[in-house]
Amino acid sequence: MTKKTAIARIETGVRNLDALFGGGLPKGSIVVIAGPPGAGKTILTQQICFHNASARTRVLYFSTLSEPTAKTLRYLNQFDFFDAGKIDGGIQFVDLGAILRTKGLDGAFRLVMDHVKKVKPSMVVIDSFKVFDDLAKSKEELRKFGYELAINLMAWETTTFFLGEFGQSDIETNPLFSIVDGLIMINQRQESGEQRRVIQIVKMRGTDHSREEHSFAITRAGIDVFAPRFTIHRAAVEGKEPRLKTGISRLDELLGDGIPRGSTLLIAGVAGTGKTVLSLEFIYRGAKAGEKGIFFSFEESEARLRATARGLGWDLDAEIERGMVEIVFIPQPDILVEGHLLMISERILGMKARRVVVDSVSVFLHKVRDPQVDREKVFQLASVIHNAQAVGFLATDIPYGTNQISRFGVEETVVDGVILLSSTEEGLERQRYIEIYKLRNTAHLRGRHSVLIGPGGLIVYPRYNAEAAFGEPPPPLDTARRLPSGVPGLDGLLGGGLLERSVTLLSGSAGIGKSTLSMQFLLEGCRREEPGLYLALEEGPAQLIRTAEALGLPLQEAIEKGLAEVIYLSRERVRPSQFLSLLTDKIRTQKTRRFVLDSVSHLAAEGIAEDELRQLLYALITRFKALGVTTVLTLESSAMYSSETVTDRRFSPVADNLVVLRYTPMPGEIRPTLMVVKTRGSEHDFGAYHFIVGKGGARIGRRADLGAPLAAKNIERRRRTKK
Known part of the structure; x- marks a missing residue:
């Protein structure tokens, strides 16, 4: 042949x-x-x-x-x-x-x-x-x-x-x-x-x-x-390199094991939700970690992006000077889609960039009217990033008043992941949120998470922890390890004290002494060199210290020794969805062993949905247990006398121990009464006991005879009926 x-x-x-x-x-x-x-x-x-x-x-x-x-x-x-x-x-x-x-x-x-x-x-x-x-x-x-x-x-x-x-x-x-x-x-x-x-x-x-x-x-x-x-063709590249960590505050907690190399993520949101800041910080944090990044901007000039970075406290200028970051600005009137696609490919490969931002793809493709062409061009962008084994962030504007997650409605089908940025009007403020809508081949935290933009960049507050989503549950409570409550007479009712790493819910009527019992629990730990943290949502630290002084409780002394800290969080400063991250940092830094949240009722009053609040509490408790913390939560009850309802919002399942504080009507007076309704993993006293709050705090008194009080209540009811 x-x-x-x-x-x-x-x-x-x-x-x-x-x-x-x-x-x-x-x-x-x-x-x-x-x-x-x-x-x-x-x-x-x-x-x-x-x-x-x-x-x-x-x-x-x-x-x-x-x-x-x-x-x-x-x-x-x-x-x-x-x-x-x-x-x-x-x-x-x-x-x-x-x-x-x-x-x-x-x-x-x-x-x-x-x-x-x-x-x-x-x-x-x-x-x-x-x-x-x-x-x-x-x-x-x-x-x-x-x-x-x-x-x-x-x-x-x-x-x-x-x-x-x-x-x-x-x-x-x-x-x-x-x-x-x-x-x-x-x-x-x-x-x-x-x-x-x-x-x-x-x-x-x-x-x-x-x-x-x-x-x-x-x-x-x-x-x-x-x-x-x-x-431009997508090459077959084996992903053997470690996954990328963004370096952005707690965003990596949402992303699980990290972003696979070669992936492209759509950064979607309406105007003003932080797409450019997130993308710019992604490039900046990469440069600080030794990864080159290139930022293609079709909206903001290089001078404006540099000024934004300086305003957030980043030395982006230095990273540009040492060749770790490039900013390529193409004014919107000059955009030639196919020509700039080729330019983007060449600049990425020429720089050997590992992080790429296109801000924004909706402006880049704004003249294209065919959704199929939009999809094709996004795929080509993603292929360029994939072939370079970089990670790309493609910003896109979502039209106001729609349920879309992209400008053209097709981009999300091409990319490997979608990060949704949103803002909602809450009270007189607009609050920002971030959501990992999808990320292929990655177990990520779902749902919306609070985010703030301020000095230093983005601060993400995961509303529940990665361990709860992906890891093993905390180990079971050890019934042999008990902690004294610091309240005379209470440990006996609890079967010997509080189990280490347990959660106790104090459900009490207004003014009955919940905060006092919580302070005694905290100070008992301080006496044993166990650091404690008291989170107040109603009263400031000064008021709590003054109350403790009036009762003869050494809270000020414990604070001065560094064994106790009292912090006050108001809605103006921080939102409940940020608690998990803030408190986790505090507990890890101070090696906290005892924690008090006073009170859960204040969170409920902020308008949080019941299911959302219960999920927040569960996330907090799970994290605290994993960190070895024993916790007391206070909850104000709308019932002054009746103990038939333990909690108003069905929070009982989140707690290991339930202690109910109610007033008991007596002839000519009312007396505070305490009942241990539940202790996990141990026997407890089911009786009702009077308790007294005075110098030295609260102490458990004699067992209450509820027969007389009930008879007194019936007499009073008949007297009112006759009137």
């Missing part, structure tokens, strides 16, 4: 054009380059000629437009591909205009062939071939002229270009197109508010070429073909 010989190819010197031909232009082909005036036919051909012209590869460039060579060269001099040293020695310009006017097609044919025989060129150009249509007396004469010229040039093994202002009707009727090997159509048209130049290889014998239209631009370098659809 005879081995087949591959067709030799010629490099065009035009970016991406060789790829569209499937490896270059077939050598010896006769190619028509057609298009309207000003489309770029001449520049394309001259670029190919200058790229190939040399002493061994001669080029003959015939002009039928009677344009002086000096004018042609002056025009060519503005392009980078022009090389004056190649004139005459490599490329020779010949004017056919004069001989066409005097001797017609036959004279032009003889002149062309005389120069071909003399120069022996590798390439021949006739610009413009359309002139022959006007001079030919019939289609038969034109066909004969074209056929003879083609056969003779083929005999000399030249690669030939015929340029002309041919349209679709010419292709269908002109006999030239049945002779030539290739046809390249160049056009320009108004599209989505801008002039768009396109090139299409309609025909090219001997090649498996692209048949689609591809955008191009005419720049100082010459013709620049973009063709991202043909040149």
